[in-house]
Amino acid sequence: MHSKQQRKIIFVITIGYTLFILYFMFFAFGRVGKVDQISEYTFMFLPDSFFRVPDLSDLLHPTQMDLVGFGNIAAFIPFGILFPLLYRTNFVRFITLFILFILVLETIQALTFLGSFDTNDVIQNALGAAVGFGAYKLGFRTKNNWKNILYAGISSLILMLGVCGILGVVDQAFTKEMGPFVAINELEDSAGNPTVGTKPKRLTIGGQNVEPQYNVYSIEGKSKKTYTYALGNKKELYLSLNYGVPDSKDLQGSIRITADSHEFLFVENQGHEMNMSEILIPRANELTITIEGNVTLWDVGFREMVYTWN
Structure with a gap:
């Protein structure tokens, strides 16, 4: 059980990181300055492939889109660790609420012309949160917080590589070629x-x-x-x-x-x-x-x- 002081620190970190992510989703990359140039809402409901996630081979020669894909996953891993530390929850409840939250943010992005609603982003963000939750379950098993953080970090890396590898195989199986x-x-x-x-x-x-x-x-x-x-x-x-x-x-x-x-x-x-x-x-x-x-x-x-x- 975490002490009240530890819980306050985790809560502050969670709020701060959430605001950091919201800034990148709505204001970074000159989004505000481009609003006047957009006249139509952009909703992309169907992924452009079965699962557009970076493959392990993409690590060798990553393109800009590969880096964006890795970022969309990695950036949301901390939420899968921080929220279970604050509130006792199971995976199904956590990931359901998280996906609903991301769907709301993606919709707001599209309606405010500060971005687009992209199902690929929802999938990648949810994968990141799921990886973080798995890392929390694997890493936070001792009373030593520093060890827990280290174990969770290593678990996050291993799980992320494993998920990308598995989904890369699935994507390849459902990809068309001539x-x-x-x-x-x-x-x-x-x-x-x-x-x-x-x-x-x-x-x-x-x-x-x-x-x-x-x-x-x-x-x-x-x-x-x-x-x-x-x-x-x-x-x-x-x-x-x-x-x-x-x-x-x-x-x-x-x-x-x-x-x-x-x-x-x-x-x-x-x-x-x-x-x-x-x-x-x-x-x-x-x-x-x-x-x-x-x-x-x-x-x-x-x-x-x-x-x-x-």
């Missing part, structure tokens, strides 16, 4: 039949020789040509294509890319130059490529966004 390149002519057509595609052939565009590796698409003597492929309801993919008008042909023509009747690209009247486009296409069943005039496409394909564990 899968292997798939040439579009490897897909089936809309009727479910295998497509043979068109054979690559050498092109000259803008005075440069082009040797396609996968496929070439053109009107093949017609005024208009449409190619339709079944995507199989793929969740998300990046479609890439190269296009241009060969030097031997007039500058006229257009390309239209649609997926399930939604248009994603329309280009017309291209010059004698090589162009390349990448298009993000969400979940869709059918891809349609429509060519008119003298435009030629080549090496059309996609990379599907998949989770790393796939």
Whole structure:
């Protein structure tokens, strides 16, 4: 049991540290001077990744955002130690009240234009408080206060590294990356039949020789040509294509890319130059490529966004 004098000292430290954190949340980094430049509230409810916390590998070559992430965790560790020293509480009650408190502060930040409501910040701040509470449970086991502080400090460091390591693995498991390149002519057509595609052939565009590796698409003597492929309801993919008008042909023509009747690209009247486009296409069943005039496409394909564990 702490003496009344010790409790007063801890209380003063807690109030002082709280005011210090509030200053950084609302007034530091020139926040007040930027208020007049902001006209819209900023609420970011969804984290930009499953858990945006710094990974252990980030310690070797930290970016500014990595340092901010570490700071958002480390700065709130003391609350997990100080509050249990002042008030007897269990972890569930402590972390629930702490998260509610942070949600209120984040909301005030957004409404006063002194910051934004960011779910990532709430997660990181709560992790810091949880680490501090764990350090308190592990460190404050003796009657020697200096030893308790030392043990709590070491416990905080170990727990913080452990939490970042574990959540880094979880984040990696739920992070999407691009899968292997798939040439579009490897897909089936809309009727479910295998497509043979068109054979690559050498092109000259803008005075440069082009040797396609996968496929070439053109009107093949017609005024208009449409190619339709079944995507199989793929969740998300990046479609890439190269296009241009060969030097031997007039500058006229257009390309239209649609997926399930939604248009994603329309280009017309291209010059004698090589162009390349990448298009993000969400979940869709059918891809349609429509060519008119003298435009030629080549090496059309996609990379599907998949989770790393796939």
